[in-house]
Amino acid sequence: MPSQDKQPKRRAKHVEVRQDARDLADKRVAEKKIVDKIVYWIVGILVVLILGGVLIGALYVHTALQPIDRHSTKKVDISVPLGASNEQIGETLVKQKVIKNAKIFTYYVKSHNFSAFQAGFYELKPSMSVKEVANQLSNGGSQISKHRVLVKEGITIDQIGDQIAKKTPYSKKAFLKLMKDQTFAKQLAKKYPDLLASSMAKKNVRYHLEGYLYPATYNYYDGLSLKGLVRQMVAQENTYMKSYYKKIKSEGLTVQQVLTLASLCEREGNNASDRAKIAGVFFNRIAAGMPLQSDISVMYALNTHKTHLYNKDTAVKSPYNLYKNKGYGPGPFNSPSIASVHAVLNPKSRAMGYLYFVADLKTGKVYYSQNFEEHTSTNTGIQTKNNSVN
Template identity: 70%
Template sequence: MAKRSGNQPDHQSKDKQQLESDAEQLAEERVAEKKVVDKIVYWIIGILVLLVVIIGLLGFNYVHSSLQPYDKDNNKTVVVKIPIGATNKQIGAILANEKVIKSAMVFNYYVKSHNFSEFQTGFYNLKPSMSLAEVTKKLADGGSQTSQYRVLIKEGATVEQVGTAVAKATHFSKQDFLKLMKDQTYMKQLAKKYPKLLSSSMAQKDVRYHLEGYLYPATYDYYQGMSLKELVNAMVEKTDLVMQSYYKQINAKDLTVQKVLTLASLVEREGNNSTDRAKIAGVFFNRIDAGMPLQSDISVMYALNTHKKHLYNKDLAVKSPYNLYKNKGYGPGPFNNPSKDSIQAVLNPTDRAQDYLYFVADLKTGKVYYSQTFEEHTSTNSGIQTKNGDNN
């Protein structure tokens, strides 16, 4: 029978000590790791708390600043129109856009927190030097319900005709208006404010009036204390508002606002309804693609700066970049201020596949006839009564 080794208890003792040592070391490592993790957590919490404090301070300063006047030194009266049905949020945006208050968002929260009901529509005389509380009180008191005068800009009206309408409805003279239309410093200011709208006009040479085509046909309110620039600003702003829906489409078609409004101004006077305007726009594009001049009487009369019942050969030969009988392409720019319907017609022309290059309108019936060839056009033209501006 074999004997047990006498060293076995010593080995077991050593193994036990080793295990205990390893366990202690592992415990120490875990404690150290926990300390590191705790420090990281504390740092993260500290940073988050600091960020919350910073954001809170920034928010407090922003709100506090927004409660103060937009410009405490500016006592110029700004007449603000609050339209029918405008929400408090929309009113805040209007006030911020007019630079009467600093923040539309703070205005909205201020109105809610002070339990103001919806404000009345009308005109309000406000100042940038007013605090938000003062502006809100003014709104709560109610505004004037009507403007002093109303300026009607008809569809297809030229800048000259707009000047006549302004002079008729306000104390500004037509000369004052036309002088402003030639004010290049003012034009550059508008182009800076509305770059998408006016950049292509400002880039074009030989333009008679850079705002021809950009004074949207509508009725505009004029009230006491309003400057001529403010009145014109309203017209340009309205045009930009209408064109906002079309900027992407214009770029996608590789056109410019100037080109679109130029064709729209011709379509405005050539067609009497949406269907014919879209077809006429198609004829114009076909002629441009074919390298043919547009040959619109509207362009000749604009070049002559007069309206005529009958145009003669000498009229058609007038030297002017606006004469599209002699010059190919779009010319310098629009010939009048077109309606939305004409703008849509240019952006959505119809019957282009029919290859129409000519059209003529019957003066008696108003019906428009379209032709592919000059011979067909001449034959049609000889059998109907036409008027200037209705034939190509």
């Protein structure tokens, strides 16, 4: 009976299939347990890493908010320019070693609702926390720096170098080297073409910025670069000269020529009236093809100051010697005041035909002459009078 012989075999096969299914299920359960353990470990590690990162981050922020050196007695002058952002202020504070981290500073002032800090000068310390720094900045600073560089009317770049060496960490040598830096001068000329184009076009110029460093008092603060200080001076010159550019052009002059005559008038005259008359004399001499014959030009050529000049002095070989050379020369001889610029552009008494002038050094009075004979006579009279007084 064939049907009865095949039935046990079918049952055996069913049993084997069920056993395989159970084995597979058991295997999957075992694998799932392994996977779960791996997942748990990974999640656990990630949690530990995240918590560790949070703790490290919190510690980093906490440390960054603390003083650089709690025991430091150092004081640092910080300048906050008008319109400076919190990010820029933070970078300055880091650069000057007042705080540790600019981003943390920015985060702190933002999260604590500090409003925009006022422009001014601040005296801060490395012993201050970010909170203390922010509080001081919010109180407002001084409008005057303790360190000020005075550029007087009529002083030369050489003399400005003395002031910079006295009032800043920069040496006179470094300043004069910068004044010779053609790349720096060209950068300034590109920014202020109306002001500096005529200077850059001249040859045999000792310093292209002579006459272009505006006479004023400049605040110096720690971290201000030498270039930054000079840029302030040139920017000021451009600001005050702007209103004269149109007139200079209409008169057929260049800025270089105007500042050259202004620098001579600055030193030759004692008041606005005399400077305007002296400017008239210079223009008359140029029109007549005569050299300007200013003692100021000779002293600049000699790079010295003298009360009296001798023939050997006025014969010095230099493009700046306007006893020998006609015209305006290479450029300005000092930093003239804006009043002297105004005098040059508004000369007086040209119609009088004055070609000479001489000043009484004791009284300061200036005498004008139309010819050499009259000039010699006046000069002799002044010397005789002063000698008799002595």
